Amino acid sequence: MKETQNEMQHSPIQTKENILLELKNLCVNYGGIQALQHINLTVNAGEVVSLIGANGAGKSTTLRAISKMVNLREGQIIYSGRDISRRQAHEVVKLGIAHSPEGRRVLAQQTVLANLELGAYIRSDSAAIKADLAQQFELFPRLAERRTQLAGTLSGGEQQMLAIARALMSRPKLLLLDEPSLGLAPAIVKEIFAIVQNLRSTGVTILLVEQNANLALQIADRAYVLEAGNITITGIGSDLLNDERIRSAYLG
Ligand SMILES: Nc1ncnc2c1ncn2[C@@H]1O[C@H](COP(=O)(O)OP(=O)(O)O)[C@@H](O)[C@H]1O
Ligand SMILES: [Mg+2]
Numbered sequence: 001m002k003e004t005q006n007e008m009q010h011s012p013i014q015t016k017e018n019i020l021l022e023l024k025n026l027c028v029n030y031g032g033i034q035a036l037q038h039i040n041l042t043v044n045a046g047e048v049v050s051l052i053g054a055n056g057a058g059k060s061t062t063l064r065a066i067s068k069m070v071n072l073r074e075g076q077i078i079y080s081g082r083d084i085s086r087r088q089a090h091e092v093v094k095l096g097i098a099h100s101p102e103g104r105r106v107l108a109q110q111t112v113l114a115n116l117e118l119g120a121y122i123r124s125d126s127a128a129i130k131a132d133l134a135q136q137f138e139l140f141p142r143l144a145e146r147r148t149q150l151a152g153t154l155s156g157g158e159q160q161m162l163a164i165a166r167a168l169m170s171r172p173k174l175l176l177l178d179e180p181s182l183g184l185a186p187a188i189v190k191e192i193f194a195i196v197q198n199l200r201s202t203g204v205t206i207l208l209v210e211q212n213a214n215l216a217l218q219i220a221d222r223a224y225v226l227e228a229g230n231i232t233i234t235g236i237g238s239d240l241l242n243d244e245r246i247r248s249a250y251l252g
Contacts, residue, residue, distance in 0.1 A: 018044040019078075020174055020205050021066070026075035028058075028065050035061040037229040038075070043174070048196070048206045050216035050237065052250060053226035059209040060102050062226070063176040066207070067099035068092050079174070094122050098172035102179045102209075104163040108152025112143050115151050115162055119169030129169070136165040139195065157188035164195065168204075175199070178209045193219060213250035217241045225250070 021043040028036040035058045043049045051059050064070045066077060068089040076085045084092055098119075106115050116136060120129045137144035140161045146154060151162055160180055167175055177196065181189040193215055200206055210216035217223055220237035225246065233245060240246050 020045040020047075020080060021207070022076075022078040023062070023066070024076040024078065026062075026065060026077065027073040028061050028070055029073045030061075030070075035229055036065065039226075039229075039231055041224055041231065041234075043205060043207050044221075045173075045205055046200070046203065047221045048200050048208060048219055050208045050210060050220035050223040051226055052210060052213045052216050052223060054250075055211065056228075057226040058229045059226055060178055063099060063101075063178050063207070063209055066092070066176055067097060069099070090122060093170050093172075096171070096173035097176065098167035098170045098174070099176040100163045100167040100178060100180070102182070104156075104159045106151040106154075106159050106162050106166070108150065110151055111148050112151055112154070112162060113147045115166050116143075116169050119166035122170060132169055132171065136168060139168075139198070140165050155188075157184050157192065160184065160188075160192055161195070164192075168199075172204060174205045174207065176207050176209075179211060180208075181210060181212045181215060189215070213246065214241075217246070 019042050023039050023041040026036055026039040027034070039062065051062060053059050061070060065072055068087060072085055076083055079095060079097065084095065107118065116133055120132065123129055137147070142158055143161055143165055146158065151159065154162060164177065164180065180192050180196070184192070196206065196208070197219060208216055208220065217237045217240050222235065223237050223240050224231050225233040233240065233243070235243070
């Protein structure tokens with residue numbers, strides 16, 4: 001009887017209905033390099049989940065596998081109860097997954113506005129697209145001021161904002177965010193993380209990849225640590241901030 005009670009107390013918070021994304025036994029290779037080795041990971045609806053790890057651990061590859069920029073060798077990706085393992089990139093966007101890639105990847109020779117419109121390429125609801133553009137400009141006033149400026153002339157922080165805003169133009173349920181803080185000054189990083197926090201309150205679920213473990217764990221409900229293509233540690237974000245293994249390896 002006592003055991004049953006304990007079991008109930010320790011039953012996982014995530015029930016099946018809650019799971020938005022599930023990676024099962026996911027393997028990805030680049031030629032002979034095994035970048036991901038049997039990864040298991042879940043993201044519940046409404047959560048911010050952070051994926052941390054050293055350079056080359058396989059963080060970006062995990063996001064690329066979900067958005068179908070790389071093929072799976074083995075395993076499954078379940079999203080909203082559907083197996084999307086064999087879907088193509090544009091289909092995945094249509095299902096509500098948007099990817100803001102590492103290194104921003106904005107179109108330098110196009111205006112801010114054109115970059116944002118590109119984010120809505122799968123949509124044809126022009127009135128709603130217009131409304132969403134207005135919403136992005138509200139969320140990112142710096143982009144509003146620069147809407148006719150070429151994206152290549154923006155600062156790094158502004159390009160990062162544009163990459164996030166472009167991803168949001170597909171109206172995602174799940175945002176895959178790769179290294180938003182990379183190469184940015186602390187004040188801008190703070191601004192961008194405030195925006196991420198703000199986004200989660202609007203109901204967007206976020207899978208965040210960051211080398212800045214401190215920030216990533218502070219903002220996360222839960223987090224996973226990736227080492228050489230394997231998930232080695234997982235837990236509640238605030239617990240991991242105090243975890244000795246994490247402190248010594250990632251928090252310096
Ligand atoms: N396009 C590619 N071709 C070959 N190897 C790659 C490619 N992209 C990544 N890799 C390798 O896969 C591993 C994981 O890379 P990546 O997912 O980019 O790591 P992270 O984002 O954690 O820094 C690394 O060993 C990297 O060198
Ligand atoms: Mg990366």
